Amino acid sequence: MAPRIQPQRVSNALLPYLTSSTSSSTSSITPTSTPLSSPILSRQFSVTPAPQTRLRRQMFLWLTTKGAALKHHTPGETNYLTGRDKDDKSGGNPRPFPGNSSFLSESVLSEELRNEIYVRVVEKKKSVRAVSVEFGVDMKRIAAVVRLVELERRQRAQGKPLALPYARAVHEMVPTTPLAQEGEHPVYHESINDLPAHPSTGAQIFYPVPESRSFNRVDAGRVFSGAPALEIDVAAKISHPSDLIDDIVQNPNSIEWVGKGGNARQVLQPADVRIPHPQLVQLERDRKAFPNERRTVTERHNERLKKQEEAEQKRREVAQARREKSVQHVEPEGGRFNYRIQDAKFTKETVGVDGRAPWAPGRRYGIPADDRKRGIVKIPTRVEA
Amino acid sequence: MVLRIRLARFGNKHTPFYNIVVAQARSARGAKPLEVIGTYNPIPKRPTNLYDGNAQARPYKEVALDRARAQYWLGVGAQPSDPVWKLMTMAGLVEPKPTTFHKA
Numbered sequence: 001m002a003p004r005i006q007p008q009r010v011s012n013a014l015l016p017y018l019t020s021s022t023s024s025s026t027s028s029i030t031p032t033s034t035p036l037s038s039p040i041l042s043r044q045f046s047v048t049p050a051p052q053t054r055l056r057r058q059m060f061l062w063l064t065t066k067g068a069a070l071k072h073h074t075p076g077e078t079n080y081l082t083g084r085d086k087d088d089k090s091g092g093n094p095r096p097f098p099g100n101s102s103f104l105s106e107s108v109l110s111e112e113l114r115n116e117i118y119v120r121v122v123e124k125k126k127s128v129r130a131v132s133v134e135f136g137v138d139m140k141r142i143a144a145v146v147r148l149v150e151l152e153r154r155q156r157a158q159g160k161p162l163a164l165p166y167a168r169a170v171h172e173m174v175p176t177t178p179l180a181q182e183g184e185h186p187v188y189h190e191s192i193n194d195l196p197a198h199p200s201t202g203a204q205i206f207y208p209v210p211e212s213r214s215f216n217r218v219d220a221g222r223v224f225s226g227a228p229a230l231e232i233d234v235a236a237k238i239s240h241p242s243d244l245i246d247d248i249v250q251n252p253n254s255i256e257w258v259g260k261g262g263n264a265r266q267v268l269q270p271a272d273v274r275i276p277h278p279q280l281v282q283l284e285r286d287r288k289a290f291p292n293e294r295r296t297v298t299e300r301h302n303e304r305l306k307k308q309e310e311a312e313q314k315r316r317e318v319a320q321a322r323r324e325k326s327v328q329h330v331e332p333e334g335g336r337f338n339y340r341i342q343d344a345k346f347t348k349e350t351v352g353v354d355g356r357a358p359w360a361p362g363r364r365y366g367i368p369a370d371d372r373k374r375g376i377v378k379i380p381t382r383v384e385a
Numbered sequence: 386m387v388l389r390i391r392l393a394r395f396g397n398k399h400t401p402f403y404n405i406v407v408a409q410a411r412s413a414r415g416a417k418p419l420e421v422i423g424t425y426n427p428i429p430k431r432p433t434n435l436y437d438g439n440a441q442a443r444p445y446k447e448v449a450l451d452r453a454r455a456q457y458w459l460g461v462g463a464q465p466s467d468p469v470w471k472l473m474t475m476a477g478l479v480e481p482k483p484t485t486f487h488k489a
Contacts, residue, residue: 342448344451345451
């Protein structure tokens with residue numbers, strides 16, 4: 001069926017509000033010389049009639065009264081529907097949703113701060129961990145900033161266009177974390193030592209402990225993961241859960257395993273160990289213990305940080321070398337593609353006795369591929385380098 | 386009967402994926418083979434983690450191969466099909482297949 005064409009003229013009342021210029025766009029688009037007898041030409045967007053409903057009338061009323069104030073923003077202040085805050089902070093009202101006053105919009109990194117992060121990590125060769133503590137920015141965010149600034153620099157070098165006016169406009173309208181100048185106190189962007197609740201801590205366990213025994217977070221982690229209690233002499237050596245940090249950070253494989261087969265799991269470590277920056281706990285404890293030896297405390301902290309980074313670096317290199325050893329890179333001449341030939345072992349151990357083990361390399365015979373089944377997550381959960 | 390080392394197609398429509406298999410030459414492509422000795426994913430993957438040094442890296446295709454089993458089957462007279470011959474040449478297991486024509 002052909003679309004029904006209504007003979008009357010459609011008013012494009014919204015158009016002046018959608019464009020930035022205040023001049024009437026309807027008249028500028030529609031040539032005035034066009035006779036009104038050809039209604040198709042006079043309509044720009046749609047052939048269906050747009051009747052003035054109550055809601056449309058209310059919308060246009062709002063656009064001319066209350067909404068008119070939101071049409072232009074003040075740089076450095078938010079331009080949310082909730083309007084200006086009563087106590088009027090410097091960054092404007094942080095509440096974007098009128099119906100949800102407990103939601104506060106978080107600030108984003110300012111241009112200067114993100115460039116400084118890139119300079120410190122890439123040019124000054126500081127570790128991601130150290131930069132994260134300096135600026136109070138999550139380590140994952142640091143990594144993302146480095147990747148994105150790298151990408152931006154490459155695009156600039158290639159002469160690709162950047163959406164700079166858009167970025168500038170957005171940065172003017174959202175709260176940003178500024179880069180602290182020399183001598184200023186740094187503004188921390190976010191909390192960096194957050195720890196998600198571990199699922200195995202959700203269980204309610206009744207675990208009677210004699211009053212004479214000390215029961216700390218280390219013991220609680222063992223109870224949650226179903227591991228036997230520590231030997232008394234081993235437990236006596238741990239005066240505080242943060243004593244475990246050094247050993248585990250240096251050698252994560254030293255964490256004990258419990259359970260058998262598919263139920264095998266590592267013993268849940270205390271939160272002091274699992275947080276992203278465990279060395280900060282040690283630093284704070286040292287500061288409390290030796291309030292007059294600030295310099296020694298800082299030196300010890302830096303030493304620990306260095307040792308931790310060296311251990312992490314070494315672990316990464318070993319893992320990379322192991323991966324590379326089993327892969328042969330072939331670059332055929334004149335071809336469009338490279339080839340990566342991975343060593344695989346198709347033995348009883350790797351593919352199972354009947355060659356059908358689900359973890360075996362290759363696709364299996366006689367086993368349905370469940371990739372179209374409901375509930376099978378196909379979104380990749382990791383990125384191979 | 387001749388043993389062949391050949392590709393067996395898996396995967397869905399437009400997403401081919403091959404097992405490199407040792408099978409009797411006259412058996413069906415989808416039949417159960419004597420042995421699976423590798424896999425070949427012909428859909429090129431774009432390398433991630435690019436920086437200025439390797440920004441021009443070419444896309445790559447993934448091959449997994451059990452070299453010991455491939456050498457054994459070649460030693461007892463299994464004949465690779467043409468595509469498998471190409472892959473095995475790249476892995477350094479067989480000489481390049483002699484061609485009847487020469488590129489100018």
